[in-house]
Amino acid sequence: xxxxxxxxxxxxxxxxxxxxxxxxxxxxxxxxxxxxxxxxxxxxxxxxxxxxxxxxxxxxxxxxxxxxxxxxxxxxxxxxxxxxxxxxxxxxxxxxxxxxxxxxxxxxxxxxxxxxxxxxxxxxxxxxxxxxxxxxxxxxxxxxxxxxxxxxxxxxxxxxxxxxxxxxxxxxxxxxxxxxxxxxxxxxxxxxxxxxxxxxxxxxxxxxxxxxxxxxxxxxxxxxxxxxxxxxxxxxxxxxxxxxxxxxxxxxxxxxxxxxxxxxxxxxxxxxxxxxxxxxxxx
Amino acid sequence: xxxxxxxxxxxxxxxxxxxxxxxxxxxxxxxxxxxxxxxxxxxxxxxxxxxxxxxxxxxxxxxxxxxxxxxxxxxxxxxxxxxxxxxxxxxxxxxxxxxxxxxxxxxxxxxxxxxxxxxxxxxxxxxxxxxxxxxxxxxxxxxxxxxxxxxxxxxxxxxxxxxxxxxxxxxxxxxxxxxxxxxxxxxxxxxxxxxxxxxxxxxxxxxxxxxxxxxxxxxxxxxxxxxxxxxxxxxxxxxxxxxxxxxxxxxxxxxxxxxxxxxxxxxxx
Numbered sequence: 448x449x450x451x452x453x454x455x456x457x458x459x460x461x462x463x464x465x466x467x468x469x470x471x472x473x474x475x476x477x478x479x480x481x482x483x484x485x486x487x488x489x490x491x492x493x494x495x496x497x498x499x500x501x502x503x504x505x506x507x508x509x510x511x512x513x514x515x516x517x518x519x520x521x522x523x524x525x526x527x528x529x530x531x532x533x534x535x536x537x538x539x540x541x542x543x544x545x546x547x548x549x550x551x552x553x554x555x556x557x558x559x560x561x562x563x564x565x566x567x568x569x570x571x572x573x574x575x576x577x578x579x580x581x582x583x584x585x586x587x588x589x590x591x592x593x594x595x596x597x598x599x600x601x602x603x604x605x606x607x608x609x610x611x612x613x614x615x616x617x618x619x620x621x622x623x624x625x626x627x628x629x630x631x632x633x634x635x636x637x638x639x640x641x642x643x644x645x646x647x648x649x650x651x652x653x654x655x656x657x658x659x660x661x662x663x664x665x666x667x668x669x670x671x672x673x674x675x676x677x678x679x680x681x682x683x684x685x686x687x688x689x690x691x692x693x694x695x696x697x698x699x700x701x702x703x704x705x706x707x708x709x710x711x712x713x714x715x716x717x718x719x720x721x722x723x724x725x726x727x728x729x730x
Numbered sequence: 731x732x733x734x735x736x737x738x739x740x741x742x743x744x745x746x747x748x749x750x751x752x753x754x755x756x757x758x759x760x761x762x763x764x765x766x767x768x769x770x771x772x773x774x775x776x777x778x779x780x781x782x783x784x785x786x787x788x789x790x791x792x793x794x795x796x797x798x799x800x801x802x803x804x805x806x807x808x809x810x811x812x813x814x815x816x817x818x819x820x821x822x823x824x825x826x827x828x829x830x831x832x833x834x835x836x837x838x839x840x841x842x843x844x845x846x847x848x849x850x851x852x853x854x855x856x857x858x859x860x861x862x863x864x865x866x867x868x869x870x871x872x873x874x875x876x877x878x879x880x881x882x883x884x885x886x887x888x889x890x891x892x893x894x895x896x897x898x899x900x901x902x903x904x905x906x907x908x909x910x911x912x913x914x915x916x917x918x919x920x921x922x923x924x925x926x927x928x929x930x931x932x933x934x935x936x937x938x939x940x941x942x943x944x945x946x947x948x949x950x951x952x953x954x955x956x957x958x959x960x961x962x963x964x965x966x967x968x969x970x971x972x973x974x975x976x977x978x979x980x981x982x983x984x985x986x987x988x989x990x991x992x993x994x995x996x997x998x999x
Contacts, residue, residue, distance in 0.1 A: 517887075517891055518891075519887050519890060519891060538893065545891075546887075546888070546891050548884050548887065548888070549884075550884055552882065552884035552885050552887075552888050554885060554902075554903070554906065555988045555989070556906045556909075556985070556988045556989075557906075565888075565892070565902070566892045568902070569889070569892045569893070569894045569898055569902075570892070570893075597987060597988050598988075599988060
């Protein structure tokens with residue numbers, strides 16, 4: 448019931464168009480210092496509560512676009528807005544974001560607890576409060592009891608869970624995820640995808656997710672942004688209007704297969720389009 | 731099963747080299763005895779042992795002198811080297827300007843500089859320590875500098891995304907990342923400090939205040955007391971091995987639980 452109410456809320460929010468987007472990409476583009484055209488000017492709004500996935504062939508600029516959303520990359524022209532303001536005012540209540548990288552990027556010398564606590568330590572959160580939040584975050588990803596282990600003692604899937612716990616510990620409103628499960632086996636990936644959806648629904652997060660996998664994109668997203676390469680640009684935006692909740696049964700449904708086929712066709716078109724735009728040649 | 735294998739491994743690591751050493755000593759003893767090699771040309775291991783026992787007090791006194799010079803020089807090298815590495819890490823400009831001079835320090839043979847230092851510095855002990863410290867300095871500088879720079883770029887981004895301050899990044903990220911390189915530097919540098927101390931003693935020679943192990947070797951050479959030369963030499967070697975072992979143990983204690991270089995000691999890779 449709860450998820451139904453929530454998904455309806457999402458739809459309502461999206462219907463009320465003038466609400467401030469979580470991220471507003473305004474004609475942002477990226478040309479790298481070596482002259483490589485990473486991204487043509489892009490306009491994109493990440494709406495509150497949506498699960499937006501970026502997908503496309505390599506070199507399509509999806510990681511560049513996500514990088515600009517994390518503010519680790521600066522657009523060479525155009526503008527990025529977070530909750531209608533600059534990046535400086537993020538991190539405050541209601542405007543906090545976390546990043547999950549492609550690798551788990553854990554500190555090998557620190558215990559799981561210390562790794563998850565890092566964002567709180569950097570923000571100088573008192574130890575007692577921080578430890579309590581770490582405990583909750585680890586419980587949420589199913590790693591309670593692993594506090595004192597070191598990263599090397601965990602499997603790849605578990606390390607990724609730690610990384611997700613670390614991103615949740617600051618109670619973010621927005622999660623930016625760059626191919627987080629790309630290096631995992633399919634079984635583990637499916638499991639983590641399902642868990643991620645539970646988290647998303649439970650916490651009312653907004654998520655921007657980069658992936659190579661069509662199945663993952665269809666399973667997770669409310670909207671999929673299909674991108675084309677050379678130069679990187681948005682080729683098409685597809686609404687995934689499959690009903691919630693999505694579970695293992697959804698993976699086997701004809702609806703899922705149809706959506707995958709549609710997305711696959713769009714991706715093929717995007718690939719064929721790649722490199723054909725005028726002035727798009729590599730320097 | 732795993733612990734049994736690990737135990738076997740660590741036993742082998744200790745017993746293997748000892749067995750090889752014993753065999754070599756026996757072969758040496760037998761060859762010298764069969765061929766009746768004169769003691770003043772090449773003494774038997776038993777001759778060396780006899781000389782060692784007979785000269786034990788003076789050898790131990792000499793050992794303490796060499797050891798003190800080595801340790802003092804090593805401490806100076808570690809403190810100064812680490813400080814220089816930190817300065818290099820803070821500013822690319824300083825590093826670019828000064829690193830070539832660190833290399834000059836490294837490539838100039840200590841034998842060539844030490845006479846100068848011994849003439850310039852009145853206190854011989856101080857001069858010896860300086861020579862040894864100069865030799866031991868470079869591995870600390872270069873390894874620690876490399877270590878402070880060798881940070882996982884993903885973790886750098888994570889720290890940046892969490893708006894970490896420069897100091898936070900240094901203490902929580904750069905220093906822990908540099909530790910494996912730092913300890914590798916310590917291991918090399920401790921051996922070099924000993925070499926530097928002995929070489930400088932040789933250069934200072936009998937003219938100096940003369941009381942270290944190198945002085946013992948020189949004296950024994952003048953008196954054609956070859957077994958004593960070997961005894962002093964063996965003692966220097968033992969000091970070197972002990973230093974290496976202590977540094978390895980220190981490294982294992984500090985980073986053994988997480989760094990790949992210690993995977994073998996943990997019993998799995």
